[in-house]
Amino acid sequence: MTGDSSTVQTVRLAEGPVIAEVTVPPSKSIANRALICAALAGGESEIVGLAPGDDTNAMVDCLDRLGIPVDVSDEDGLSTGSVTGTGGALLRGPITLDTRLAGTTSRFVTALAALGPGPYLIDGAEPLRARPMGPLHDSLHALGARVEPGEDWGHLPVTISGPAGGADAIVMPGDVSSQYVTALMLIAPLIRDGLSLGLSTDLVSRPYVEITKSVMESFGATDIHIAHRHVTVAESGYEPTRYQVEPDASSASYPLAAAAVVGGAVTVKGLGESSLQGDAAFSGVLEQMGCIVTSGPTSTVVMRRRDSPLHGIDIDMAHISDLVPTLAVVATQATTPTRIRGVGFIREKESDRLGDLAAELHKLGADITVEDDGLTINPTDVLRGARLDTHHDHRLAMSFGLLGLVVSGLEIADPEVVTKSWPTYWDALDAIPARRA
Structure with missing residues (x-):
């Protein structure tokens, strides 16, 4: 818009x-985290309380284009999404993913794209193109994904091709956006050897990272640790579940x-x-x-x-x-x-x-x-x-x-x-x- x-x-x-x-x-922050976890699980998940609005709609559209259908139904004024997770398998590109004005969707989908063969062009509306995403793009590159900027490095549009293969450790600043940390955490259970993420500065908006951990654990991810300057997530995968969004x-x-x-x-x-x-x-x-x-x-x-x-x-x-x-x-x-x-x-x-x-x-x-x-x-x-x-x-x-x-x-x-x-x-x-x- x-x-x-x-x-x-x-x-x-x-x-x-x-x-x-x-x-x-319902919380769009929680709903978008749950949608990614459900997409990466192997089987049918149900997310009760999909948030209304552009952010969630953009996420659902992007998942559908990647071959992960989300069937949305409404009952008593509450939307429920039935997600057919693929265990990390994404359709081969070229595929364009329009994240509109949604910051969470653009960052989470960019990380998700690093699990598939690509190429996936992630783009958004002009104000979203101006928002910085360099630390996330740098980290995905360090994990072995191919990251090709459309114009300026660290901004949309960007083309991602994977799959990311893992790394001993990567480092990013913690004081720019917790969404970068969350994006990497969400895909970590499907990365070889998981994620070891060092933070060069203090983590801002830590409660949002704690939300990420809680949602991931609800979908069966294990061994997630958040410390002052270090986040680790084990390779464990996700399990389909029924999740209620508050x-x-x-x-x-x-x-x-x-x-x-x-x-x-x-x-x-x-x-x-x-x-x-x-x-x-x-x-x-x-x-x-x-x-x-x-x-x-x-x-x-x-x-x-x-x-x-x-x-x-x-x-x-x-x-x-x-x-x-x-x-x-x-x-x-x-x-x-x-x-x-x-x-x-x-x-x-x-x-x-x-x-x-x-x-x-x-x-x-x-x-x-x-x-x-x-x-x-x-x-x-x-x-x-x-x-x-x-x-x-x-x-x-x-x-x-x-x-x-x-x-x-x-x-x-x-x-x-x-x-x-x-x-x-x-x-x-x-x-x-x-x-x-």
């Missing part, structure tokens, strides 16, 4: 405290943040205290800012009295970096400054999630400063309406939507970008403010 800047979205102002119970989509904690941050921004209480169903996802910790961040949080086995509730103001915090968000835009928006409503640290690497996400985020919030009159490793948000008396650009980034769009609950005249350009992860987001946000009798 290229985006349409002529289309704008407005959000209904909240005229009082919000009281809502929200169901968020609600997406990153998506849950938006309705939970609505309770913080406006005041009131929001419950997210299905996301409980035993969640695999590091982003589930966001409710605790809101608690630090003055909200009341209740988390049980099957739900999370965030509450704030409107006469109890939010206060700013100083926080390292390296392990929950996708939620920086959400927290930045909440911080504009706090009475004291907020400092977000440890997230310099998010400049190379779908957008520059520091510079672009700050530039758009400045249009509203927010006092926000970009630092080398994060942001500082100072309180301001009043925010004014403006038209905000989303920079092809679903997380910016959904975060900006929260401010529409409390800022009159706010318009969000290219609102359809939310289809990447939550196609019905605007309807869900519209249902949060209470209706007048």
Whole structure:
């Protein structure tokens, strides 16, 4: 999707405290990991709770083109994917794999392609072509795959031919993207002698790597170890299974943040205290800012009295970096400054999630400063309406939507970008403010 800047979205102002119970989509991060594991298993797997949106659709399309059919059915509003795994056998190329705007899909499919004979051309939309993938391409080359850049090394388009044959050890930086680490981990059980991956820098977003390990183990992969600067995965293969995908904690941050921004209480169903996802910790961040949080086995509730103001915090968000835009928006409503640290690497996400985020919030009159490793948000008396650009980034769009609950005249350009992860987001946000009798 290229985006349409002529289309704008407005959000209904909240005229009082919000009281809502929200169901968020299944986790696309978990679903895409499970799809790769199921594809590499030998036999039929069932993934209950396929995430809606472009990322999952792109993954399903790529697997189908590689000879791994995914039969998707819907029941009671929940999508289930029946995957016919091939044990690592991929159709011979030439095959073109379009990953659209999906970062996880592009990285996971690039690694998957290294298991087959090729050639496989992996490409995506223009914003995805700009995102760096050099460490992953370098690592696949070190594993014996043939990696041929279409234009610039370390970017899409790229042509991959395998099969990768393994290596004694490979090294990549850990502070650029955990998706590189995950991509290699996912194919490691089918690589001769497995994977020994050294990290030259500290691992960012480690909770996502822990999710990868958990999903892999659910599909029968064994002997997976994640240390400070070292990841090892044994050659073991995968077994077909039935896997239930939990609600997406990153998506849950938006309705939970609505309770913080406006005041009131929001419950997210299905996301409980035993969640695999590091982003589930966001409710605790809101608690630090003055909200009341209740988390049980099957739900999370965030509450704030409107006469109890939010206060700013100083926080390292390296392990929950996708939620920086959400927290930045909440911080504009706090009475004291907020400092977000440890997230310099998010400049190379779908957008520059520091510079672009700050530039758009400045249009509203927010006092926000970009630092080398994060942001500082100072309180301001009043925010004014403006038209905000989303920079092809679903997380910016959904975060900006929260401010529409409390800022009159706010318009969000290219609102359809939310289809990447939550196609019905605007309807869900519209249902949060209470209706007048």
